[in-house]
Amino acid sequence: MSTYYFHYQSDNVLSIMKIFSIYSFLFIYAATKAAIVLEGKTVQTIKGAKVTKVTSVLEGVSRIRCVDVCIHQNRAGNCRTAGYHKSSRTCYLSMHGKRDIVVVSDQTCSVMMIEDERGENVTQWANEVYDFSSEYTQTSKWGAIQLRGEPDAFPNGYGDSGLAWCPSVTNRLEFLEVSFALAVEITGVDIYETWYGGRVTAVKCFENGGYVTLWSGTATGYVEYARIFSPPLNTNCFSDRIRIEIAASYNWVEIDAIRLHGFLERN
Numbered sequence: 001m002s003t004y005y006f007h008y009q010s011d012n013v014l015s016i017m018k019i020f021s022i023y024s025f026l027f028i029y030a031a032t033k034a035a036i037v038l039e040g041k042t043v044q045t046i047k048g049a050k051v052t053k054v055t056s057v058l059e060g061v062s063r064i065r066c067v068d069v070c071i072h073q074n075r076a077g078n079c080r081t082a083g084y085h086k087s088s089r090t091c092y093l094s095m096h097g098k099r100d101i102v103v104v105s106d107q108t109c110s111v112m113m114i115e116d117e118r119g120e121n122v123t124q125w126a127n128e129v130y131d132f133s134s135e136y137t138q139t140s141k142w143g144a145i146q147l148r149g150e151p152d153a154f155p156n157g158y159g160d161s162g163l164a165w166c167p168s169v170t171n172r173l174e175f176l177e178v179s180f181a182l183a184v185e186i187t188g189v190d191i192y193e194t195w196y197g198g199r200v201t202a203v204k205c206f207e208n209g210g211y212v213t214l215w216s217g218t219a220t221g222y223v224e225y226a227r228i229f230s231p232p233l234n235t236n237c238f239s240d241r242i243r244i245e246i247a248a249s250y251n252w253v254e255i256d257a258i259r260l261h262g263f264l265e266r267n
């Protein structure tokens with residue numbers, strides 16, 4: 001999946017359209033524009049641009065999520081205009097009548113955007129296994145190495161898969177520690193559970209020489225369908241390493257992949 005977004009940079013002089021994928025950034029467009037045509041109206045590409053109506057608002061979302069929604073609402077044609085307000089973390093779709101939004105555009109998608117002071121909000125898959133309590137095999141199938149990269153068991157749904165990590169036994173506490181390419185101020189952790197889910201009891205991040213608890217809970221049963229577990233996080237943390245604690249108990253818990261969300265700059 002690729003996410004397209006547009007970044008306005010300084011004093012209505014330069015707009016840069018980036019194409020962001022999970023793996024790479026490509027700069028493909030740079031131009032100077034003083035104005036664009038927005039749903040038939042000419043709107044200046046400056047901070048404080050005046051528009052006249054807000055038709056859809058998402059609150060508490062990341063900038064990437066804002067643009068992702070914008071694009072997915074318009075698969076068949078042009079993207080609607082969208083804007084992102086950095087301090088309120090609010091996404092405006094089909095936006096008119098909002099001040100303090102910077103407008104950028106290319107020929108197919110008009111996006112209003114202002115830079116979040118915390119820098120880019122990036123999404124990453126675990127790229128290394130730092131440590132683990134056990135694994136079913138030390139070779140490939142069911143090993144901790146199966147946590148790396150994008151989900152490959154999850155697309156096949158719920159069930160046993162050698163493409164996911166599985167512990168060596170079923171009756172004790174386990175842990176997994178994975179690292180990511182980039183340290184970020186963590187805003188979310190997605191755990192791809194593919195067999196006997198619901199057993200994660202803690203999500204922690206490594207910061208200043210120790211692990212900080214981002215979320216903890218009690219495993220009370222099993223989730224018998226494939227799911228993405230994204231617990232609400234309690235605190236801030238800037239890190240490139242996550243620890244997950246799992247209460248495996250009398251069933252084979254399997255986890256396919258781990259994804260990290262966060263800002264590249266500290267708050």
Ligand SMILES: [Ca+2]
Nearest residue numbers: 146152163256
């Ligand atoms: Ca996997």
